Amino acid sequence: MTPEPPTKPLVSLRDLTVELGGRPILRGVTAAIARGGITALIGLNGSGKTTLLRALVNEYPHKGTIQFHCGHDHSKAYPEAIGYVPQRLSLDARLPLTVRDFLALTLARRPLFLGISKRVREKSKAMMERVGVGEYLDVPVEGLSGGQLQRVLLALALEPQPELLLLDEPAAGIDFKDQKKFYELIAQINRDTGVTVLLVSHDLNMVQTYAHDVLCLKGGSIQCQGPPSEILTPINMSLVFGAELHMFPHRFGG
């Protein structure tokens, strides 16, 4: 088999259509997710961003094609290759567990009541240090701030090392200073590991600073795609966000 040229996108979507509750949510989405880059997915609430991420992890039946060009067989779900930090944690974050126990539940191959093995202890420590919260292993999950919890979820999404990292509004609910640090961390992980990142964000300043490519969804269709310098123009943004653009504070180039 000849190796794929490096310019090929990691994922190509062709005419992707997803219906939920009998309603078309994604309508013929054709787009490419650049290999090794950070692609930002933007659009109003309800435009289908989360649906697109969930379609990528095979959670929703779809028409059209989702093609991964990474050498693995993606005709079946291949969860190891995709890390996913969801928009909302669908389990109760008031877990009466320490972060160490929470990580062990995922990493250990035996019940937690048998104690945590040395392998899992070392692994958990390394995972937390990698995302800058190594000192929080003995803190209860419910004692974490929004930003710290996002880092724990990010650590889990990075284990095992994915080829594609999906982040659904990862910095929502984090205060401004920590948001910037969180984006810095994503950029650093992208640089260090080459993982392809697709992240949903409402913060156009962060998108401008950290994304290599921008994908705009409107009413379930692609409105525009390209590098931030071409896409984040006042005209494009008023097409994507319409009258609600004022909700997204952003300093356009002039």
Ligand SMILES: Nc1ncnc2c1ncn2[C@@H]1O[C@H](COP(=O)(O)OP(=O)(O)O)[C@@H](O)[C@H]1O
């Ligand atoms: N499971 C579902 N069943 C029916 N409709 C859904 C479901 N999930 C999402 N939707 C609808 O799909 C549209 C897009 O939702 P979503 O992908 O969450 O948008 P976004 O993430 O851009 O805010 C919304 O109108 C939402 O109500």
Ligand SMILES: [Mg+2]
């Ligand atoms: Mg969403």
